[in-house]
Amino acid sequence: MIGASGVGKTAFFLYPNMEYACASGMSFLALDTKGDLARNYGAVALQHYGYKVAVIDLRNPTRSDGYNLLxxxxxxxxxxxxxxxxxxxxxxxxxxxxxxxxxxxxxxxxxxxxxxxxxxxxxxxxxxxxxxxxxxxxxxxxxxxxxxxxxxxxxxxxxxxxxxxxxxxxxxxxxxxxxxxxxxxxxxxxxxxxxxxxxxxxxxxxxxxxxxxxxxxLDSELEQVLCFDSAIDAEAFASQKSAIFLVLPEEDPSKNFMAGLMIQTLSRELFSVADENGGKLPNRVVLFCDELGTMPAFDILPLFSAGRSRKLTLVPIIQSLAQLEKNYGKEGAEIIVDNTQDTIFGGFAPNSQTAEVLSKALGSRTVMSGSVSKGGGKDSASRSLQMMERPLMTPDELKSIPKGQFVVMKTGTHPMQTRLRLFLDWGISFGDPYLLPERAAxxxxxxxxxxxxxxxxxxxHAQPAESDTPPAPPVPPKTPAARGGASYAQARRTRREPPPPVVVRTDGGQE
Structure with missing residues (x-):
């Protein structure tokens, strides 16, 4: 999903897709920079669909569930x-x-x-x-x-x-x-x-x-999240209807690394769970990565290449293709775009360069063009027609798409321009917000x-080594008579100790 700020990515795209995920029983992770997704759809998933919900709130850690990496x-x-x-x-x-x-x-x-x-x-x-x-x-x-x-x-x-x-x-x-x-x-x-x-x-x-x-x-606020047990782990996430909302503070980009770390750790653990279940996850999993372009780069490519076959879907939502190129380089951005099966875009700024790139990606069509010329006489007008190639949609036409209208490109089909319905038109409404109780530090x-x-x-080291041989019974001490009488005792008294060793110095003297 590609769209500038304010084009309705959440209202026209995210909310309806999260409703579909809940209705079909898929587990999902949603990156939430404003906190609206957790407040609105946390309650919907819990009350109406029986989901297990966890909110990792890095903006208000005292209102967050735990997320212990271990x-x-x-x-x-x-x-x-x-x-x-x-x-x-x-x-x-x-x-x-x-x-x-x-x-x-x-x-x-x-x-x-x-x-x-x-x-x-x-x-x-x-x-x-x-x-x-x-x-x-x-x-x-x-x-x-x-x-x-x-x-x-x-x-x-x-x-x-x-x-x-x-x-x-x-x-x-x-x-x-x-x-x-x-x-x-x-x-x-x-x-x-x-x-x-x-x-x-x-x-x-x-x-x-x-x-x-x-x-x-090392952050006193992060410790309130990282040092306590996770509400949902990867194995439960893959086998039960679960929803995880990761709330990231827009005003503090130093915590954005947690998004990449969480997605990367969770996806690798999900790959491991899938390998133990015949190469597929027990339950389909979707990762809604809103504002992915603002996150630090992480190893995202395996999610595109290996995730689909394991019933793991990644939905990146960005504002511009330049964000991908900045974080992952030109080759990395091309790999990500080439492995994306569906692309939805609309609502570009007047000076957007992304509109020009996507205009070329849409391809071209053949249209009839002509010219009319008129001379000085009454019947001297002439007309010529010819077939010519033009872009399917020019950059100017893409920039002028009204709000709510988007272009959809899907692998194996022709692109189309369509209107995405607002979440209210689908009958989606929100009741009481989902809020975790305030906890003291x-x-x-x-x-x-x-x-x-x-x-x-x-x-x-504290326990003695075990042995298969039973210990021998204690032997009573022998008396002098048992050892050979007085002659033995006398021999012991006359025994001399060995002489002390001689220490040789390097200068040739003795001590």
Whole structure:
């Protein structure tokens, strides 16, 4: 969907399509820059269609549901802790940890773009995966500490603390000492192997890379969202009727990265769910990405190429094609446009360059043209006709399309100009707005390095090693008579201790 501000993208397009999604039972995610979608359609989806609704409100975090990036990792690690032989649960936890690490470290999708620094970013992925797995495995809520500490801010705190030099092992930092305390077959050691086997300065650079990527999550308001369990995770989103509204503040673009992170993480988790269900999601999913052009670039191309076959549809809504070219480059913008099956546009500004591009995309048609000339005589007029080519719609004609009129281009069909009906014409009306109750600022619990070290020690070093051989009965001490009488005791008294060793100095003397 392409249209300038104020042409009615929400009223003519988004509202009717969200109504259709609710009526057909599809799960959907909607980016909401104004908050209107959440207020209006949150109530409709919940009350009239029985949807499970979650609102991630970054403008008012105290009125937001939680969105813990480690929710699925924590869940499967808890299952694995209760059932140590459940290999599938551990494999899923590791898979979701790798997805999260890749999304955070390489949001653009390809570490090869970093050139000579590729090693540091690849190693940072493995190190972040290792820390996430350790946090999820060893620090679950307990009776002494019932509040959840396993979240992305705790990951930052752990990496920062483990970067400091160790007080017990000279020449090692805290992370190396912690990895040495794990069993040789623990996967966390393997994920962090590239960093552990590098030079001291290189390893510090890897950990600093992780810290720099996690620095964006350090926000007291964001903590009210990121440090509490998610209301809807990817597996529930794909199997149940669910609606997620992500409210982004237009006045604070520093939080826009959360949109790309959420879409990228959710889509990769949905791909994983689809692969476990025969290559298709249990329920069709639609991502309504309003104002996508204002979001930072992320790895969006797999959503077009791999999403459709898995029953995942992306609906990007932008103001201009130049926004795509600015964020994804000329080639990236062309790939996105080429993989779009349906394009709807209208309502261009008077000086819009996008109208010229789309006029060429519409193609041309053959029309009859002619000329009439008239001489001085009474019957000296002449007329000539000819067939000529002209654009189907010129840029000027596109710019003069009235509000509510749009041009639709669909793969395999001819383009058409049509009128999209206003949502009121469809009988759509809104009642009471969907509002979450105001919550006071919740206290956030963080994990510490000491707690993690103690948990690892209790798990792997506090218990004695098991043996199949039963212990031998204690042997009573022997008396001197039993050892051979007085002669034995006398021999013990006359035994001499070995002489002290001789220390040879380099100057040839003896001490």
């Amino acid at each position: 929710t699925l990792i924590n869940r499967y690690m808890d299952i694995c802790r209760e059932q140590p032989s459940n290999l599938a649960a551990r494999a899923k936890a590791e898979k979701y940890a790798k997805i999260l690490a890749k999304t955070i470290i390489n949001p653009e999708g390809d570490a090869g773009n970093y050139g000579q620094n590729q090693f540091f970013y690849d190693s940072a992925e493995g190190l972040l995966t290792a820390v996430v797995l350790l946090l999820a495995e060893y620090l679950p809520p307990t009776e002494e500490a019932p509040q959840e500490r396993r979240h992305i801010v705790s990951v930052f705190k752990l990496v920062q603390d483990l970067l400091a030099p160790s007080k017990t092992a000279k020449g090692k930092n805290g992370f190396q000492v912690m990895m040495d305390s794990l069993p040789d077959t623990h996967k966390a050691r393997w994920f962090a192997g590239a960093a552990l086997n590098s030079a001291e300065q290189a390893m510090a650079s890897v950990m600093s890379t992780v810290l720099s990527r996690l620095n964006a999550f 919740r206290t956030v619990a963080y994990a510490s390095k000491q707690e993690l070290e103690q948990a690892i020690f209790r798990c792997h």
